[in-house]
Amino acid sequence: MRQGRNVGFDLFKFKSIQSSISVAFSCLILFSIAITSVISYFLSANAVEENSEHYIKEIIQQVNVNIQSYITNMEHIGMLALTNKDVKYYFSDTGFISEAARRPYEKRISDLFQSILISRKDIASIMVFGYNGRFVSDRRITSLNPNARIEEQPWYKNAKKEGGKSIISSPHVQNIIQNEYRWVVSLSQELKSLDGMTGEGIFLVDLNLSVINEICSRINMGNKGYVFIIDKDGNIVYHPQQKLINSNLKTELIDKVKNETSGSFMTDEGGGKRIYTIQETHFGWRIVGVAHTGELISNRYQIRLSYILWSLLALAIALHLSFFISRRLSQPIKLLQGKMKQVEKGDFDIRSEIDSQNEIGQLGRAFNIMVGRIKDLMNQIIQNEEFKRKSEWQLLQSQINPHFLYNTLDSIIWMAERKKHEEVVLMTSSLAKLFRAIIYKNNETVPVRVELEHITNYLLIQKMRYKDKLDFQIDVDPSILDYQIPKIILQPIVENAIYHGIKKKLESGTVKITGMEQGENIVFVVSDDGIGMDSEKLRQVLMLTHTSNKGIGVSNVNERIKLLGREYGLTFKSEQWEGTEVTIVLPKFI
Amino acid sequence: MTIRKPVLLAVFLIIVIGFFAVYGIEAFRLTNPKETRITIVLKTNHVHSEFWQTVSTGVQAAAKEFGVIIDIKGPLSEMDSDEQIRMIDEAIAQKPDAFILAAADYSKFAPSAEKIRESGAKLILIDSPIPINWADSFLATDHVEAGKKAGISLAGHGNGESFKVVAIGDRNGTAAEEEREAGFRQVLSDLPEVEYVGVYYFEGTEDTAYERVKKLLTLYPDIQGIIALNEKATLGAAKAIKEKKWAQKIKIIGFDSSIYVIKLLEEGIIHATVVQKPFNMGYLSIETAVKALNGVKVNPRVDLGSNVITSDNMYTKENQELLFPLVEK
Numbered sequence: 001m002r003q004g005r006n007v008g009f010d011l012f013k014f015k016s017i018q019s020s021i022s023v024a025f026s027c028l029i030l031f032s033i034a035i036t037s038v039i040s041y042f043l044s045a046n047a048v049e050e051n052s053e054h055y056i057k058e059i060i061q062q063v064n065v066n067i068q069s070y071i072t073n074m075e076h077i078g079m080l081a082l083t084n085k086d087v088k089y090y091f092s093d094t095g096f097i098s099e100a101a102r103r104p105y106e107k108r109i110s111d112l113f114q115s116i117l118i119s120r121k122d123i124a125s126i127m128v129f130g131y132n133g134r135f136v137s138d139r140r141i142t143s144l145n146p147n148a149r150i151e152e153q154p155w156y157k158n159a160k161k162e163g164g165k166s167i168i169s170s171p172h173v174q175n176i177i178q179n180e181y182r183w184v185v186s187l188s189q190e191l192k193s194l195d196g197m198t199g200e201g202i203f204l205v206d207l208n209l210s211v212i213n214e215i216c217s218r219i220n221m222g223n224k225g226y227v228f229i230i231d232k233d234g235n236i237v238y239h240p241q242q243k244l245i246n247s248n249l250k251t252e253l254i255d256k257v258k259n260e261t262s263g264s265f266m267t268d269e270g271g272g273k274r275i276y277t278i279q280e281t282h283f284g285w286r287i288v289g290v291a292h293t294g295e296l297i298s299n300r301y302q303i304r305l306s307y308i309l310w311s312l313l314a315l316a317i318a319l320h321l322s323f324f325i326s327r328r329l330s331q332p333i334k335l336l337q338g339k340m341k342q343v344e345k346g347d348f349d350i351r352s353e354i355d356s357q358n359e360i361g362q363l364g365r366a367f368n369i370m371v372g373r374i375k376d377l378m379n380q381i382i383q384n385e386e387f388k389r390k391s392e393w394q395l396l397q398s399q400i401n402p403h404f405l406y407n408t409l410d411s412i413i414w415m416a417e418r419k420k421h422e423e424v425v426l427m428t429s430s431l432a433k434l435f436r437a438i439i440y441k442n443n444e445t446v447p448v449r450v451e452l453e454h455i456t457n458y459l460l461i462q463k464m465r466y467k468d469k470l471d472f473q474i475d476v477d478p479s480i481l482d483y484q485i486p487k488i489i490l491q492p493i494v495e496n497a498i499y500h501g502i503k504k505k506l507e508s509g510t511v512k513i514t515g516m517e518q519g520e521n522i523v524f525v526v527s528d529d530g531i532g533m534d535s536e537k538l539r540q541v542l543m544l545t546h547t548s549n550k551g552i553g554v555s556n557v558n559e560r561i562k563l564l565g566r567e568y569g570l571t572f573k574s575e576q577w578e579g580t581e582v583t584i585v586l587p588k589f590i
Numbered sequence: 591m592t593i594r595k596p597v598l599l600a601v602f603l604i605i606v607i608g609f610f611a612v613y614g615i616e617a618f619r620l621t622n623p624k625e626t627r628i629t630i631v632l633k634t635n636h637v638h639s640e641f642w643q644t645v646s647t648g649v650q651a652a653a654k655e656f657g658v659i660i661d662i663k664g665p666l667s668e669m670d671s672d673e674q675i676r677m678i679d680e681a682i683a684q685k686p687d688a689f690i691l692a693a694a695d696y697s698k699f700a701p702s703a704e705k706i707r708e709s710g711a712k713l714i715l716i717d718s719p720i721p722i723n724w725a726d727s728f729l730a731t732d733h734v735e736a737g738k739k740a741g742i743s744l745a746g747h748g749n750g751e752s753f754k755v756v757a758i759g760d761r762n763g764t765a766a767e768e769e770r771e772a773g774f775r776q777v778l779s780d781l782p783e784v785e786y787v788g789v790y791y792f793e794g795t796e797d798t799a800y801e802r803v804k805k806l807l808t809l810y811p812d813i814q815g816i817i818a819l820n821e822k823a824t825l826g827a828a829k830a831i832k833e834k835k836w837a838q839k840i841k842i843i844g845f846d847s848s849i850y851v852i853k854l855l856e857e858g859i860i861h862a863t864v865v866q867k868p869f870n871m872g873y874l875s876i877e878t879a880v881k882a883l884n885g886v887k888v889n890p891r892v893d894l895g896s897n898v899i900t901s902d903n904m905y906t907k908e909n910q911e912l913l914f915p916l917v918e919k
Binding site for chain 1: 601602605606608609612613647648651655657849852853856857858867869870873874901905907908910911912913914915
């Protein structure tokens with residue numbers, strides 16, 4: 001459980017910026033694409049649906065107009081017949097027509113009806129049934145079905161009841177003519193007397209269903225949608241599935257439509273969400289358009305498909321873009337990281353090649369500067385170390401400088417031969433002290449005291465060798481005796497003073513060493529009154545590093561002191577024939 | 591780099607595959623909707639057979655509604671079972687999804703049915719059964735029930751006095767006629783006042799039926815009810831009664847209808863006729879086949895029902911449709 005949570009949590013802990021950025025981007029993109037696609041899908045679906053609803057309404061209105069004009073047309077035909085003088089007279093109660101005169105009347109009326117019938121293919125028959133028992137139809141000879149109870153037929157009863165208003169029946173089988181059973185819609189109207197008060201008969205026009213069927217069936221309301229018509233009693237006038245409904249295989253929401261005023265309503269009774277759009281005609285029919293909402297957007301699948309496809313495409317592009325961008329962002333960092341690793345391994349020649357101007361570019365430049373600096377420092381350290389090793393080696397060499405030893409030993413021998421015992425003792429003991437001072441521990445630094453002891457013994461030996469030609473003075477502030485200074489810094493300078501200054505002088509010369517505190521520094525001054533040096537010579541002395549096997553060069557001393565700090569070191573002041581003064585500035589170390 | 595190239599590639603691949611999968615499926619569905627083809631073999635496809643033409647109308651109405659492709663076949667004669675078998679063989683080659691069969695013969699169709707089963711098509715039987723028990727559904731009028739209705743219509747008129755009833759049927763009549771007879775006999779046997787004389791057979795034409803009834807009327811002048819087991823019998827009986835002007839005395843209950851039967855009903859010569867619902871038969875056969883093809887469990891035996899038509903109810907909405915089905919509306 002706990003482990004599982006940890007694993008799940010780990011999924012969101014990314015080890016690289018790129019993954020964090022790309023995952024964040026992807027989530028964001030996924031989310032926004034999903035939201036926008038869904039919203040725009042619904043918006044467009046709604047728009048299409050609204051359009052279709054509007055469209056359906058217009059269709060139904062059009063159907064309504066067509067049917068009304070058709071029926072009005074028929075009513076006009078009825079008027080034509082009804083206002084005919086012959087018809088009026090023939091069927092009036094008052095008009096007396098003898099049995100013999102009836103035939104011409106019938107013929108004329110029949111001819112009139114026939115001429116109407118010829119002009120209209122959709123009229124099945126035109127008949128008038130007088131209350132006075134007279135009957136005329138569009139045919140010359142009509143045998144009525146003796147078993148058809150005309151008075152009981154709805155078109156007859158209703159027309160009589162309505163008294164002058166035209167009545168339209170629902171489709172039915174008309175059986176009044178013998179041997180004829182036709183599906184018709186009956187338009188009937190009561191014939192009025194001249195005064196317009198009393199009824200004199202029923203006028204009947206039977207219409208083939210073809211015209212209404214054609215008007216309705218031509219309407220395209222999608223695959224499942226359809227138009228149907230009911231009369232005011234709820235009888236179906238037209239329905240594409242009339243047969244199924246009459247056979248009780250299907251039902252229609254007739255009651256609901258009957259009770260509804262013009263307008264529309266939604267239902268999902270009996271399978272499928274549908275919109276019923278109702279229009280009422282002036283003669284009581286209701287024209288109803290039924291559209292399946294699923295089909296209103298006939299291309300809903302296409303819309304959805306294209307939305308899915310486009311979103312997927314956008315997603316693919318966006319995800320790639322997010323990977324690309326996150327890569328672009330994190331690549332330099334990664335590069336820098338790689339370089340850093342190499343630096344870690346010790347390669348200081350690495351340079352980041354980021355040349356952008358942004359923060360990462362600045363980081364790269366800072367990195368370059370830093371690495372350059374480290375490299376310089378490292379080189380310096382390496383040089384210093386190398387120099388140290390070398391100077392140590394030289395130091396070691398100088399400590400047992402064989403020439404100096406030979407010369408000194410030669411002098412001792414020479415003095416011993418001359419039986420100058422005291423001098424021999426003095427020189428030997430000085431030599432011994434000198435070596436002791438040299439071997440004083442194996443440290444790089446020694447107390448000033450030890451250095452002074454060393455230089456004193458050295459000068460003693462030299463003084464004995466050069467007899468009266470060399471003199472020396474050492475004047476050091478006792479307060480600095482305990483400070484630490486690098487080993488053997490005075491000897492090379494003193495040596496230099498003797499060999500290049502005093503030795504070449506005819507008279508005797510003096511080497512003077514003073515030491516004092518000067519602020520934070522210790523300053524030694526080694527001066528001689530020898531022949532001095534011209535600038536050429538001075539340069540030579542300073543250049544004289546480790547070439548000489550006589551000892552450590554003056555420059556070596558200088559460099560060793562410089563290791564302690566740039567501000568420390570040797571300063572030469574020399575005057576030809578006057579002498580040389582070397583100032584040694586050293587830090588105070590305890 | 592924790593998101594490695596393969597992961598990126600996989601994500602991209604999945605998206606691309608998804609893209610094409612959705613596109614492919616939708617495109618396939620849009621352009622290639624599954625077409626259902628159903629072959630219907632009727633007893634006859636003759637334009638003058640009102641009953642079978644009405645079945646055909648029902649089939650067409652359903653085919654339009656359910657969006658199936660239909661092929662309606664049928665021999666010219668209702669008795670031509672060999673031609674029907676040939677038509678089935680021919681249709682099997684085109685591998686329809688379902689067969690609707692109105693077999694003209696009870697026993698001959700077993701091999702054809704087996705072939706249909708082997709082809710994997712559904713089989714819906716209509717009107718007449720064949721001796722197999724695996725057909726997906728059998729839709730027919732329950733003739734026993736129809737016979738009972740005829741019996742009730744005849745007896746319901748009785749005023750308690752005893753009356754004599756005969757039935758006339760085709761000597762080579764169909765199983766349907768036997769079932770009708772059985773049905774009304776069942777009803778009449780429960781009524782003590784009715785004396786059922788029995789079935790008298792004629793030779794298949796209206797004229798022979800007329801002769802037979804005329805003879806019967808002299809033989810049993812006290813007959814008060816005639817059950818005519820088919821349309822020919824109905825017309826023959828009506829002709830005899832009309833001739834004797836015994837319409838008031840003798841009630842005729844017929845089966846099936848035609849324009850002649852309708853006229854006789856209007857005239858009052860025929861008291862009632864029991865009609866089947868051929869339109870429903872055609873419509874429901876397709877509906878059942880579509881359901882069966884969609885894996886919906888279908889009723890193995892559907893009774894299509896029958897209506898008793900009298901002069902009083904012949905112009906109701908439903909009965910108008912039954913009596914005048916083929917007039918183009």
